Amino acid sequence: MRLAKYLAHAGVASRRAAEKLVAAGRVSVGGEVVTDPARDVDSGVRVDGELVEAEAREVWMVNKPAGVVSTAKDTHGRPVVVDMVQTSRRLYPVGRLDADTTGLILLTNDGELANALTHPRYEVPKVYRVEVTPPEISERQLRRMREGMELEDGLTAPAKARMVKPGTIEIQLREGRKRQVRRMVEATGHRVSSLRRISFGPLRLEGLGLGGVRRLSAAEVERLRRISSP
Numbered sequence: 186m187r188l189a190k191y192l193a194h195a196g197v198a199s200r201r202a203a204e205k206l207v208a209a210g211r212v213s214v215g216g217e218v219v220t221d222p223a224r225d226v227d228s229g230v231r232v233d234g235e236l237v238e239a240e241a242r243e244v245w246m247v248n249k250p251a252g253v254v255s256t257a258k259d260t261h262g263r264p265v266v267v268d269m270v271q272t273s274r275r276l277y278p279v280g281r282l283d284a285d286t287t288g289l290i291l292l293t294n295d296g297e298l299a300n301a302l303t304h305p306r307y308e309v310p311k312v313y314r315v316e317v318t319p320p321e322i323s324e325r326q327l328r329r330m331r332e333g334m335e336l337e338d339g340l341t342a343p344a345k346a347r348m349v350k351p352g353t354i355e356i357q358l359r360e361g362r363k364r365q366v367r368r369m370v371e372a373t374g375h376r377v378s379s380l381r382r383i384s385f386g387p388l389r390l391e392g393l394g395l396g397g398v399r400r401l402s403a404a405e406v407e408r409l410r411r412i413s414s415p
C-alpha cells in the first residue's frame with residue numbers, strides 16, 4: 186500500500202496531512218527515512234520514531250441532536266459530533282449535517298470509505314423528514330422538487346419528494362449541497378421548522394433515539410462498501 190494511504194488508514198492523519206509528514210522527513214520505513222508518499226509499504230512504518238500499527242476500522246451511526254456540529258473540531262466551542270462516541274480511534278464525520286439538523290450521521294476512521302460514500306459518483310441516497318410551515322404543500326411544489334429546481338448554485342438533480350401528512354414531507358436526495366433541503370423547501374415559499382435525516386444509503390435510524398450512538402456490524406459496513414465501490 187502507498188505510504189500516505191497506509192498512514193491515513195492507520196488513523197495517523199488525513200491523506201493530505203500524511204503526505205506533508207512524509208515530505209517533512211518525519212516518516213521512516215524499515216529504519217530508513219522515506220520522503221516519497223507513494224512508496225509501497227506494508228509494515229515497519231514509524232512517525233517521529235514511533236511505530237505505526239495498522240488500525241482496525243470502525244464505523245458508527247449517530248443520531249445527532251440539534252446544536253451539535255458535524256465537524257471534527259469547532260472553533261466556536263460548540264459540542265462536536267465525534268465526541269459523542271466513546272472510542273480510542275480518531276473518527277471523522279462522513280459528510281455533514283447542519284448544526285440545526287438532527288438525525289443520522291456516520292463517523293469512521295476509514296478515510297477511504299468516508300470519501301467514497303460522499304463522492305458524487307455513487308449518488309448515495311439520503312432521506313430527510315422535514316416539518317414545514319405552512320403545512321399545506323401542493324403536488325406542483327412537490328413535483329418541482331422531484332424534477333429538479335433552480336437554486337443559486339444551479340439546477341438540483343431529480344429527487345423523491347412526498348407528503349407524509351400535512352406539515353411533514355419526506356425528501357430523498359442523491360446529492361449533498363450545502364443546506365440543500367432547506368433551500369429547496371424555502372424556494373417553494375415554505376419555512377423549515379425542523380429537519381431530520383432518517384436514512385443514509387441502506388441504513389436507517391430506526392430504534393436509535395436522539396443522541397444515541399451504535400457501532401455498525403461488519404455486515405452493515407460491507408453493505409456500505411458495496412454501494413460505494415466501482
Ligand code: URA
Pocket residue numbers: 281282283284286363364365366367368380
Ligand atoms: N440539507 C440541509 O438543508 N441541511 C442538512 O443538514 C442536510 C441536508
